[in-house]
Amino acid sequence: MSWGQQTIEGLTEEKFNAAQKLSAEQLLSKNITDASWCEIFLTLNSSINNQSKNSEYLKALTGQITNKAITSIEGTSKLIIWERITSGEILFEGKGLVVENDLFSVAGRANQLLQNMTKKNFGYVTSSSTDDDLKIIQNKWVKFISNQPVDEYRPAEFKGSAIPEASSLKAIEALIISIQNNPKKDALTKKCLQKIYKLDEMPKEKGPALYCSPDTHSYAYLSMLLGDKKRDETKDALWWKKFWDENHGKLAWDNEKGFYIVAK
Known part of the structure; x- marks a missing residue:
């Protein structure tokens, strides 16, 4: 990041x-x-x-x-x-x-x-x-x-993760919150579109302007962390919120796969 x-x-x-x-x-x-x-x-x-x-x-x-x-x-x-x-x-x-x-x-x-x-x-x-x-x-x-021996803290490891700094459960929760409707996010996106691309709204066709929206990054991170090779656009903000509400207590990191799985 x-x-x-x-x-x-x-x-x-x-x-x-x-x-x-x-x-x-x-x-x-x-x-x-x-x-x-x-x-x-x-x-x-x-x-x-x-x-x-x-x-x-x-x-x-x-x-x-x-x-x-x-x-x-x-x-x-x-x-x-x-x-x-x-x-x-x-x-x-x-x-x-x-x-x-x-x-x-x-x-x-x-x-x-x-x-x-x-x-x-x-x-x-x-x-x-x-x-x-x-x-x-x-x-x-x-x-x-005082020069006394002290055991250091060992942060959790997320082996195989493409984005280890964003692989904790608290990061996933924050990412899901970030893709929900937010006027401040909309204003940030609009400012970027106007400043860089001289556009008043997001174009319908895919292109670099998509990265003016923080959601483009957030959806990509969530896809990687949950094992989707590319973003499934049917999984919108409400889908992810429902997924978190129902499964956050069952998510377990798979070191071999390098992403979270829902434990059964």
């Missing part, structure tokens, strides 16, 4: 350079108040570049792991957090950067910072993480920073 820094809304060279000059204390405060994907990225980038070897900064970040405060994040174009797509707080645009931590929470942002700076993973902070979950992750970071 392609992504680049140029897709981050509001990111400028001036903002980037200013963020590089922030102190550890300023970055810690900034992580608590960041309210856009641009600002989160700047905190992340500056921390990686300037604070990765600062043990006091790392220790202070562990203190934020149990902070469940939620921020409404703006400018989320091309940012993919599956649970926030399912909740409707992020519009899926067909491609982008998949982030497993919930960047809407202080805890999720702190965990992302620690993971990126240390290249270690002791579990993800999600929108459904409990106080106990956060405490467990926090304790592991404290031990690691």
